[in-house]
Amino acid sequence: MQVFAQTATTPITLEDIWSKRTFRSESVRGVRWMKDGQFYSELSDNKVIRRNITNKEDKLTLVDGGALGIQIDGYNFSADERQVLLMTNFESIYRRSFKADYYVYDIASKELKKLSEGGKQSYATFSPDGMQVAFARDNNVFVVDLSTMKEKQLTTDGKFNHIINGSADWVYEEEFSMAKAFFWAPDSKKIAYYTFDESGVKEYNMQMWSNGLYPEDYRFKYPKAGEDNSKITISVYHLSTDKVAKMDIGTEEDIYIPRVQWTQDAEVLSIIRMNRLQNKLEILHANATTGKSNVILTEESKTYVDIDYNDHLTYLKDGKQFIFTSEKDGYKHIYLYKLDGSLVRQITSGNWEVTSLVGIDESSRTPVLYYTSTEESSLDRDFYRIDARGRGKRKLSEQKGSTSVNMSNDFKYYISYFSSSKDVPTVALYKTKGNELLEVLKDNKAYQEVVEQYGFVPKEHMTFESASGESLNGYMLKPADFDETKKYPVLMFQYSGPGSNQVANRWGGGNFEWHQLLAQKGYIVTVVDGRGTGSKGRDFKHSTYAQLGKLEAQDQIHVANYLKGLSYVDGERIGIWGWSFGGYMSSLALFTGGDAFKMAIAVAPVTTWRFYDSIYTERFLKRPQDNASGYDDNSPIMHVDKLGDDKKYLLIHGTGDDNVHVQNAIMLQNALIKAGKQFDVFYYPNRNHGIYGGNTRLHLYKMMTNYVENNL
Incomplete structure (x- = not known):
């Protein structure tokens, strides 16, 4: 149900957002x-x-x-x-x-x-x-x-900061979405496991402050771009004989093994291998007893090969075929292969993306696949079924917006989680046969009443042009009493990282309630997904390859200059903010954007990709040794001299950030000081990349709100 008040009846407060949790919708979780x-x-x-x-x-x-x-x-x-x-x-x-x-x-x-x-x-x-x-x-x-x-x-050589068995090292955990690094064989007689030899990886040192007289040092292995990674071994432990077989993953040690899983055969282990630059992916099948392996599938790219760790590789129960997702035709689609790696067919195709493979029902002779995609719009996520022959495709979701699905193990039922930019989240139970709605589990009427009471305003979707003329998805939140004859300050928000999306036909989104608060205070909030973001195909996403930050900043600056030309925008009061990659982007946009922005807030930003981890950074930029200009040309540190004296800049970081190290903020701060630039900075003691815990978020958003009000 779409309901929005024309004017606010109850003011939104930061305490509502971060202390009272006033705007918490109901769901069916866990x-x-x-x-x-x-x-x-x-x-x-x-x-x-x-x-x-x-x-x-x-x-x-x-x-x-x-x-x-x-x-x-x-x-x-x-x-x-x-x-x-x-x-x-x-x-x-x-x-x-x-x-x-x-x-x-x-x-x-x-x-x-x-x-x-x-x-x-x-x-x-x-x-x-x-x-x-x-x-x-x-x-x-x-x-x-x-x-x-x-x-x-099973293993005895494990040692902190040296050898890890059965768990991921820091960079695999962060960038390959894994923590557990051991895997039971289907026959329960064997366990495959990773060994990370990180003895050659350099350490990062974080000081942690407490009530003691001296801070404590926490040192952990963190491979920065271009530096040595852990050396990987994949082994299989045979429980009945206590024998260990090392799998043959090749003689080259400077590689990645982003995924290991058993096939349906308890004697065959599947291993994905990638080269250091991540532009070549190979699937290996290894004998669990001898370790002998062979490459059954290879995919290469001029940029990088994308991996979706939720649904990338599935071995069918018949033991003869597997499902694999790939961007090789320009969009993420589903492919069916024989066990020897020969292609049977491409199951889905078109100028749209498969966003999630929900499940594969193998109860019938021809398996049926359930997935979500952007087929109708890059803003939407719809739920479909199709058989493994590529036939009988049917759209199951009926409402326009964003649908995600949790299916029962026997595929007889599914729970649908739906929302749109104008519809609050609802959760419903369906019977798969006949796509029959059985029950609305959560209608969120109480939450909807809160939304009405506090006068939330709808997202106004629109398209913007990139600096090169391409269409970009975006939206605005305007004050409820918006008057086009008046002029309003604008705060732009973005993340901008490769493959990400902040703009979608769904309820809420990042910092939605705080942005609603700002709209109540008379600001227009604008969100735009620039080039390099997701849902528009490989070329759009990979356009930022080897020059991370360049096109993304150009697009945010271009949009800001477009907004200046709108009759209802105060062109002297446009700001931009973001967190992590978004903080990197808000810094770069302010420094290089001329008069586009008056103010920027950067929370936990990367300030040079030389400081960030090897896997993520090199995927998009190659190594610093190979592409020094790609690292330096678009680092905010290299552009501090362009920060105008009339600009306002707030830099925020947690000192306990194990991900984007506080080193980023300190080195940017040092460069700004050297350039004679005035700015504002705030550090949160011991807080990690999320900057949360206790009263922390309330404190953070009070500071940012004050900064917006004082400077826009």
Whole structure:
């Protein structure tokens, strides 16, 4: 339902956003489908509860954490759903890595056993037969036999900042979206695992401040662009013989192994290998006993080969074929291959992108694929089905906007999460057969009433031109009492990173509530996805290759100058802000944009790509050794002399940022001082890249709000 007030009835406050959580919509989170697709489980009130998807009254408490005396932070079932791995005392490490205490709970006998007494564990995982659990601890891999609770240590050479077994190093975790780096074979008799030899990787040192007299040093391995990476080994441990087979991943050591998984054959391990520049991808099939491997598929690009870690490679249950997604025809599409790597067919095609492969139903002779795509618009995400022959394509989502889907394991039901720029989020349950709506699980009417009460204004979608004349997606938020005869200040927001999108036909988005607050205060907020962003095909996304920042900044500057020409825009009061890549971009746009902007806010920005990690940076820029100008020509540090004396610049960073190091802010600050430029800077002690915790976000946004009001 589309409802927007014409004028605000209740002022939005920062406390509403960051303290009271006034604008929190309802959803159906944490759904874990059971073997029987009619049931799912969820963690609620410290209990693991099984619910009947079609009968609200049919629910069963499977595990009661309170009765067991533990706080359940997470859980996983064994394949037969008779046992549950319970996680407690969760302790985050980086973005995806963590350690915790695990317990094994038998649902029938109600017996609870602590998995290990040797210290916290990471990524504990049942074997496929449910008889064992593997985990990582202290950079080594362990297995527990659940019948005896006897613990076996599979690796012994793990050492902090030297050797990691079974867990990812920092840069793999951040850029290849993985923390767990061990994998059970389908027969439960073998475990494949990574070994990272990071002894040659240089360390980054972060000082951490507490109440003590001296700060503590935290040193960790972080390969910056052009520097040495970890050396990778892929091994298979045979549990019955305690023999270890090293997989043949080639003689070249300066490579990446972004993904490892078992095929349907417990003797064949699938390994994706990429070269250092990430413009060549190979799929290897390795013998689990001998380690001998062969390349079955190769893909190369003049720029880089993109990997989607959610749905990139799926081996079908027939053991004869696999599904692979690729941009090789210019758009992300789905391909079917034989096991030897020969192409069977391209399943989807067209000048649009497959954004997610939801699932593959293999219950019939011809598998049916479910996916979301941008076929109707680069702004929309629609839900489709198609068979593996490329036939019978049908659009299942009915409303125009953005749909994401969670399907039951047997594909009989799915939960649809929908919103649009004018429709608040709703969650609905469907029966797949006949695409029948069974129930609206969350209609968010209460949230909608809050939106009305606080006078949220709609996104006004429009297209802008890039500096070279290409069409760019964008939107505006205008004050509710907008009068085109008046002139308004403008704050532009962007992220701009490769493949990203801030503009879409969906509810909300990054900093939506704060932008609504600014609209209430009389500002126009403008968001534009420039060249290099996603959803418009490979050429559009890859156009920024080897010159990261150049075209992106040109586009934001070009849009700002266009806005200056609008009758209702005060051209002397246009600002830009962003976080991370967006902070890099707001800095560069202010410094190089002439009179386009009066003010910029940069939160946790990269200021030179020489300081950022190897995998991300080299994917888009090559190594500094190969492309020095690509690193330096578009670094804000190199353009500080262009910052006008009448411009306002606020630089914000967390000193505990393990991702974009505070070094970036300090070196830019030093360059600005050397150039005699005045600016504002604020550091958040010990805060990481997200700059959060306790009162932190409220403090941050009060500062940014004041800066906008004082300078625009």
